[in-house]
Amino acid sequence: MKYILAIDQSTSGTKALLFDESARLVGRSDLPHTQKISENGWVAHDPMEIWENTKGVVKAVVEKTGIDRGEIAGIGISNQRETALVWDRESGLPVYDAIVWQCARGAKICEGLSEHAEMVRERTGLRLSPYFSAAKIAWVLQNAGDLSGRKLCCGTIDSWLVFKMTGGAEFRCDYSNASRTQLFNIRTLSWDADICKLFGVDPDTLPKVSDSDGLYGYTDLDGYLPEKVPIHGVLGDSHGALFGQGCLTPGMIKATFGTGSSVMMNTGEKPIFSDAGIVTSLAWCMGGKVNYVLEGNINYTGSVIKWLVDDVKLLTASRESGELAAQANPEDTTYLVPAFSGLGAPYWDSEAKACICGMTRNTGKAEIVKAAEECIAYQITDLVLLMQQESGMPVTELRVDGGPTKDRFLMQFQSDMLSIPVAVPHNEELSGIGAAYAAGFALGIWDKSVYEKEQRTRYTASMTDETRQKRYDGWKQAVKSVLTR
Numbered sequence: 001m002k003y004i005l006a007i008d009q010s011t012s013g014t015k016a017l018l019f020d021e022s023a024r025l026v027g028r029s030d031l032p033h034t035q036k037i038s039e040n041g042w043v044a045h046d047p048m049e050i051w052e053n054t055k056g057v058v059k060a061v062v063e064k065t066g067i068d069r070g071e072i073a074g075i076g077i078s079n080q081r082e083t084a085l086v087w088d089r090e091s092g093l094p095v096y097d098a099i100v101w102q103c104a105r106g107a108k109i110c111e112g113l114s115e116h117a118e119m120v121r122e123r124t125g126l127r128l129s130p131y132f133s134a135a136k137i138a139w140v141l142q143n144a145g146d147l148s149g150r151k152l153c154c155g156t157i158d159s160w161l162v163f164k165m166t167g168g169a170e171f172r173c174d175y176s177n178a179s180r181t182q183l184f185n186i187r188t189l190s191w192d193a194d195i196c197k198l199f200g201v202d203p204d205t206l207p208k209v210s211d212s213d214g215l216y217g218y219t220d221l222d223g224y225l226p227e228k229v230p231i232h233g234v235l236g237d238s239h240g241a242l243f244g245q246g247c248l249t250p251g252m253i254k255a256t257f258g259t260g261s262s263v264m265m266n267t268g269e270k271p272i273f274s275d276a277g278i279v280t281s282l283a284w285c286m287g288g289k290v291n292y293v294l295e296g297n298i299n300y301t302g303s304v305i306k307w308l309v310d311d312v313k314l315l316t317a318s319r320e321s322g323e324l325a326a327q328a329n330p331e332d333t334t335y336l337v338p339a340f341s342g343l344g345a346p347y348w349d350s351e352a353k354a355c356i357c358g359m360t361r362n363t364g365k366a367e368i369v370k371a372a373e374e375c376i377a378y379q380i381t382d383l384v385l386l387m388q389q390e391s392g393m394p395v396t397e398l399r400v401d402g403g404p405t406k407d408r409f410l411m412q413f414q415s416d417m418l419s420i421p422v423a424v425p426h427n428e429e430l431s432g433i434g435a436a437y438a439a440g441f442a443l444g445i446w447d448k449s450v451y452e453k454e455q456r457t458r459y460t461a462s463m464t465d466e467t468r469q470k471r472y473d474g475w476k477q478a479v480k481s482v483l484t485r
Contacts, residue, residue: 257402
């Protein structure tokens with residue numbers, strides 16, 4: 001028996017997923033890592049802890065499943081995007097903690113480059129922002145002490161894991177991760193020397209960019225495996241989910257429901273640029289050909305329900321929300337706009353404040369919970385409709401993943417608002433599945449018929465066009481009331 005091992009390195013922890021020759025998930029193990037949050041809200045991770053946990057979860061999943069470790073034929077990696085770090089190439093040790101995608105400590109660096117914002121967007125597809133890796137790397141280079149004379153590696157989590165797994169023999173990242181650094185020109189498909197200079201990053205310190213299904217070197221995981229095996233698939237987590245969902249052709253779209261949400265549309269082999277609040281990135285490069293995506297990120301989706309539980313105390317657990325929302329008066333006109341830290345895509349208003357509006361005397365607990373559930377679907381709808389408009393590609397189905405997709409009320413309302421089917425896969429580990437598929441396809445263990453075996457629950461729209469438009473118009477009016485520009 002041959003197995004593919006997927007490492008899914010996320011913001012909260014690291015998972016090892018083991019797939020057999022039928023592409024069936026046969027084992028999983030995970031470990032959390034420390035969230036280092038400073039008094040001013042800066043967020044960091046210890047890269048060495050992530051590396052040790054990577055080895056730890058592999059050992060744990062092998063022990064749990066009882067497989068012969070010599071049967072592991074290859075490894076794929078999916079990883080948290082934008083998180084960046086700098087390490088010494090000779091010692092293999094980080095010069096500072098990894099700066100997490102959530103951390104805005106590079107804001108002043110971006111402010112100082114504001115006159116170059118349009119050039120940066122035109123070449124990288126991304127709005128100038130500390131959210132992306134460039135400002136994080138620049139901050140480390142400016143604040144980690146005297147680094148002169150040292151041979152440095154500046155990279156994202158995928159390149160760090162590849163470096164450690166190959167014993168420093170390989171320093172590579174994939175196209176999806178490179179496209180989220182804000183240092184990569186998505187037109188020329190190379191590190192952009194002008195933008196690197198703006199951020200003070202030497203292009204020679206950046207990793208070699210390899211095909212997402214390419215060979216990243218060989219590893220025995222620090223001596224744990226009896227023989228070295230190939231690392232043959234690397235993808236950023238959202239891109240891994242897109243690939244795992246089988247969104248391989250232009251116009252296919254997926255939404256990941258989590259604390260926040262990522263909506264991503266495959267737009268094919270040519271980039272589509274938008275001025276309407278969504279960004280352009282690379283989906284992946286497979287077999288030497290790139291695919292591009294349109295993407296929008298939402299700050300508050302699943303975390304709205306967590307707010308109802310932890311802060312407002314309307315619920316004792318998030319799982320109660322869908323059932324309670326289903327009991328609400330369907331004619332209630334309450335809207336919740338979750339601008340707790342401003343609004344993300346497509347509005348990009350950091351000064352907007354959250355509000356609840358449209359209540360009547362009959363609005364009660366269930367109606368407020370319903371408004372919280374519905375605001376998640378409204379925000380996803382904003383992005384799906386915008387991507388359809390900007391791409392000119394009709395959207396016929398939304399594929400979804402993430403914990404909130406278990407909420408039947410939310411999934412039905414999402415289908416109603418988009419008037420298209422919403423498909424929920426029975427497998428939950430979509431990022432890791434995408435990395436595993438990339439590796440398994442490249443190694444010839446599976447072919448794309450594995451997608452045909454995937455089981456999904458589909459929700460279909462039942463709302464009338466008149467009701468749908470009335471509800472969505474009310475949402476747009478509620479959003480308009482909180483916008484500051």
